Every structure is written in structure tokens, then in C-alpha cells.
Amino acid sequence: MKNCTTMPEVRAEIDRIDREIVPLLLERLEYIAQAGHIKADRNTVRDEDRVEDVVQKALTTAEKLNGNATYIEDVYRYLIEWSINYEFGVWDKVAEEK
Template identity: 55%
Template sequence: MTSQTVSRPQAVACETMIDVRREIDRIDRAMVTLIAERENYIQQAGHIKQSRDTVRDEARIQDVLDKVTVTAQATGANPDLVTTVYRTMMEWCIAYEFTVFDAKGE
């Protein structure tokens, strides 16, 4: 399996809400850890980009949305849920990237 390969997750069958919430808490820790890693790359993008008008990149936004839609379809995630989360997250990221870019004082 390459790092690009995705597969359908195997959710465990739960009998109680304690079991359900334990699994949700486990997933949330993993998701927040990945969000922290993504956020770091947004910060790096803010440092690397040379021009303020490249911070918001509509073509790249659509590229990300297209890719996460493909991944949603491959994993059984709901594409509407995934793209809604990503649109919100990327708007936050763009605002953050502007603060990083502007702090450079260029």
C-alpha cells in the first residue's frame, strides 16, 4: 500500500454509548493532530508565498475540494460533509495565512 492509497475504514461494532464515545474521542484526537500538522504547513505557506494576492488561490482551493471528494468516495465518507468541513477549514486557513504573510511586513 502506498501513502496515496486509501481504503474503507473498519469501524468496530459498539454495544454501548460509552463504546461509541471512546471511539469518537480516539478519532477526534487523530483528526486534531492532523489539523495541527496541516496548520503548520499553512504557516509555512504564509512565509514562502512572495505575493499577497497568491494567499487565496481559487484554483488550488478547487483542486483540494476535488481531491477530498475523490477520497470521500473511496472511503465511504459523505462528500457533502467532507467538502463542507474543508470549505470552512480552508477559509480559516486563508485568514491565518494572511496574518502570517502580513506579519512579514513585505
């Protein structure tokens, strides 16, 4: 991590990180869409055990990096909830087409 001394440097580093994060988020979303095509039952879209598994894995990674666990948990819970809603939409569209 770079030690910035000016706001332009901070902003440049945030922009750099965002350029790395956005493609990964979009790739993740593609896998969420695939799940919406694969799952045979709409009731399986929301899987609370899987939600907790994903959150715990993210927290473990944050802890290994000495990161802010609250921040990571909040971000991941929002990301997962958004993803579940997106997957419901995909599932519903696939079901309509059948």
C-alpha cells in the same frame, strides 16, 4: 470500524479519532504558516484554483471510502477558508517585519 452498542463505546471511539485528527490538523496548520512565509505577494494567498483542487481531492477520497461527500465538502471548505485567513495573518506579520 468498531460496531458500538453503547454510548460510552461511541464516545470512546470518537475521542480516539479526535486524538488522531488533532495532531494532523495542527501539522497542516504549520504548513499553512510556512506558505505565509514563502509567498512573495499577498494576492497569492487566496488561490481559488487550489481551493477547488483540494476540495476535489478530498471528495475523491470520500467517494473511494463510500463516505458522505457533502459532509467532507462542508468540512473542507470551512477548513480551507479558516486556513486562508490564518495565512493572511502570517503573511501580514512577515510583511510588517521586513
